[in-house]
Amino acid sequence: MGRRRRRVDRGAAVGALPEAIAALSRTLPAGPSPEIFRRAKFDRPEAAPALWQLLFRVLSPLSADGASASPAQGEPPSTEAQVRAVKSELRSQGYPRQALAQLPEDGSQGSRELLLALAWLLARGPLLERLLAQTRVRLGDEIPLCECEALARPGPPVPRVEADGPVDIRHLQWLMGKLRFQWRKLITSQQEQCALLGKIHSYTRGCHSDRSLGHLSVAETELLRDAEGGQQDTVLGTCPPEASQPTFVPRIPERGAGEWELVARELQALQEELRGAAEPRRAAWEARVGGWGPEWSAVQRASREAVGLELAALQRAWERGGAAAQPHGPCRLVKSDAGASGGPGLRAAQVIEVLRSREACLEAVLCQLQRQCRQELARLAGALPGLIWILPPGR
């Protein structure tokens, strides 16, 4: 019975393959024709350039370095540049096969290897959905819950004149102050935008044809207002395809391996300190408790469980395990009075809880860093006697 089903499935699968490939070639950007796929299966060299181009298009919005040509720029980069970019991006994503790295850079060979690479990308993650999400029109008022999409997009490179020459530390202080002020401005603007959104949502309640949404989004309301002016045909075209806000993507320090060594040093130091603190206490405890009876074992077990729970919670704080349960990607904001417990969609209250716990974790990290700085500075300053350091109040 099982065997027969397998055979039937395989037969069904074989029949479905041409359709699937046709669909794939339609949906992929710069999609090669199904004929190219077939030729690539047989490793024909003429299929290679198309596949290099396809991989370049698919990987370029995801690649971090600005070497990929954005659509806004002029002509697409040369074949060699495309090949190099694809190779480096695949390698950094962990593509296992070495054969790809050894393909010639003129892009003339290796179509079967490229087909394998495409299959690997498709198998690893929701590639098609991600491509779709990048190009779709955003109809709703979206709020990105997780920043991974925004991080994946490099954003336009900003040409900046680097400050040559030494600066005074007061310049740095000034820049920090400017940054703080900008954040404050940002927060107030954001609050205003939320208030306006709330108003628009409540004013347009009942207008949307989709029951579950119930009201219009800003884009849809704008659609109506602009359509009023008679530009209805072009209205859908004006919906902005990319409305997500970029997050702060930190610049890479020039020494990448330094982070690893730093973490290793810190962890080892921590381990030493913990051992130094725990061992004597254990010895002392054993010495005291040695003679105590079995009634302690239940209490001990309870303590162990409690501590275990605390430590597990601590571990969760950095492991972001909880984030997996939360869908990432942008969510459409919908104002709903009932807060009905049934029905699809996240509730803002839950999201707020998750964000608060994450905020607590980040605050703890920042506090800890500042404390370490303070200790280090105290140590350095203590080398100079004859000075009194008065710390600022209100900590």
Add this chain to the structure above:
Amino acid sequence: MLPADCSRRLVAELRDALDACAERQRQLERSLRVSRRLLRTWEPAETPAPQPTPAPETSGEAPSPESTPSSQDLKELELLTQALEKAVRVRKGISKTGERHKALSLKSGSAATSATTASAPSRPSGQASCRVSETKPPRGIQQTVVPARGLPESRLLSVGDRTHMGRGSRATKPGPGPRDQQIPPSAALQAPEAFTLKEKGADVDCWLPQPLWKPCSGLEGGSPQSAASLSTGFPDRILLRLPMAYRKAASRNSRLWAQLSSAQTSDSMDAAATAKTQFLQKMQMTSGGPGSGLSAAAVEAEVGLLRTACLLLRRRMEEVLSADPADCMQEYRCLLTLEGLQAITEQCLHRLQELRAVVGRQLGPWPVGRRPGASLPCGGGTDPLWSPQLLLYSSTQELQTLEALRLRLAMLDQQIHLEKVLMAELLPLVGTQGPHWLALCRAVHSLLCEGGERFLTVLRDEPAD
């Protein structure tokens, strides 16, 4: 003065941070402009809105003298109450046509504008009729209010004209039947795709049952301003309808997304998932080595996580060590906590060594010049639900809290990164004594330990003599 390369790096980092902030601000301001423009037509806060209540007239309503509005308002209120009662009866009534006549008579009693007279001769289809008749009284109410207040005709017509013009420009579009038989104030209704501006009914009772309002479109000549300013318990809401083409496309879109997500939960997805994992494993094996399949970015991200772990573990350790255990149980718990922390630290170290090995073996020299988190795991790849999920919020405050938290998280991320960078660059400088060391020390302390917000004071400890 700081050394040149250090300055360059730090200034670049801070400028990056400022640019990211400025980019967010630009996008926010763009959204703000759009939202403000949309709301301006509904809430002309600057221009004085006509007040129907006996409250003192705001400036700008020229024609009627001060005494007349009050008596007119009283009359208005009476008519309003009557109409409201009628509306409630209509809602519960059975005969639709009778109501329509009633509504018409109500309207004829008022100084109707040209917009309303046009609605009389139309004959709505069956479906639209019940809808229309139910909305008639509210519309009638609105019609009585508006002219009685002496609202300049121009304003009413200007709104109507706007809709007229809008509709006229789409006159070329063909329309389905029932549309033509609406009771729009504008007789010039040609295009079915006209979205309709309609005032909301009196109160909750007058809300139409949901399935009914869809096919209808009774166009009001009412101005949104008057809707917003009606203070007789009318919810100030406007009914806009999206164009037909858009609605069709949107419903098809959501149907396809629903299909996609339902297809993902079927059994075939499990088979597909196992096939995928098998394929990936085979790829891994044939590559000639047991790699872990980790990308360079994932490795970097994990190292970052381990650094955070180290900080949090150390913080917990300091808390435990500084607490004075009051009794045996607390002592025991301290001991257990310390040992537990030690175990976790060892796990982290072990994991770090593994990552080092992965990098060395598989990815070549440590990758530099990459943005971290470019393909951040983030639970990614497991649940490809990329259809836009809904996020339901119940009040503006909730939304503001949510957004404020998101911003705060972004700010904290940025602060932590800057803190690490500044630590790495500035602490070594303080270690080497140079000119103006005290000033440097003070500035570094403020930047690193107080976020640049507070300063400490240094006093020279002069001997008493």
